[in-house]
Amino acid sequence: MKLGAFSVSLSVKDIHKSKLFYENLGFQVLGGDITQNWLIMKNESCIIGLFQGMFEKNILTFNPGWNENGENLNSFTDIRDIQKQLKAKGIKLLSEADETSEGPASFTIEDPDGNPILIDQHR
Numbered sequence: 748m749k750l751g752a753f754s755v756s757l758s759v760k761d762i763h764k765s766k767l768f769y770e771n772l773g774f775q776v777l778g779g780d781i782t783q784n785w786l787i788m789k790n791e792s793c794i795i796g797l798f799q800g801m802f803e804k805n806i807l808t809f810n811p812g813w814n815e816n817g818e819n820l821n822s823f824t825d826i827r828d829i830q831k832q833l834k835a836k837g838i839k840l841l842s843e844a845d846e847t848s849e850g851p852a853s854f855t856i857e858d859p860d861g862n863p864i865l866i867d868q869h870r
Contacts, residue, residue: 748824748828748829748832749811749820749822749823749824750809750811750824750829750866751809751810751811751812751813751814751820751823751868752794752809752810752813752814752815752817753794753807753808753809753815754787754794754795754796754808754810755794755795755796755805755806755807755808756795756796756798756802756805756806756807756808756865757795757796757797757798757805758798758799758801758802758803758804758805758806759797759798759799760799761799762781762784762785762786762797762798762799763781765797765799766781766786766788766797769788769790769795769797770788772790773790774788774789774790774793774795775788775789775790776788777789777794777816777817778817779796779797784798784799784800784801785797785798785799785801787817789815789816792815794815796808802863804862804863805862805863806863806864806865807858807862807863807864807865808864808865808867809864809865809866809867810867810868810869811823811824811825811826811829811866811868812868812869812870813869813870819870825868826844826852826853826854826866826867826868827844827846827848827852829866830843830844830846830854830866831846833856838856839856839857840854840855840856841854841855841856841857841863842854842855844868850868850870851868851869851870852868853865853866853867853868854866
């Protein structure tokens with residue numbers, strides 16, 4: 748099972764303050780739109796997303812089909828296949844991708860401690 752690029756999506760109170768803080772730690776903006784209250788930032792192979800007003804908790808995020816630079820991978824496990832494998836293992840899904848669809852889709856699960864995990868395929 749190839750989950751793709753990993754990042755931590757942080758729920759922030761002030762995206763401008765958070766951007767400056769993480770820039771001081773050596774992160775640079777990789778993507779996003781600060782006017783829409785979200786940014787993706789990178790420091791070497793570490794990726795964080797800053798999201799203001801979009802969700803309550805921090806989220807572990809995996810992007811099938813992408814590497815850590817947001818570039819398409821030639822080979823990856825489609826999100827619907829990942830979802831089927833997790834269901835077969837008895838993992839409860841909080842939201843599901845439409846298994847009859849193709850292309851972009853997402854689903855969410857929680858780990859045993861209630862930490863949200865988003866599997867989010869963009870292609």
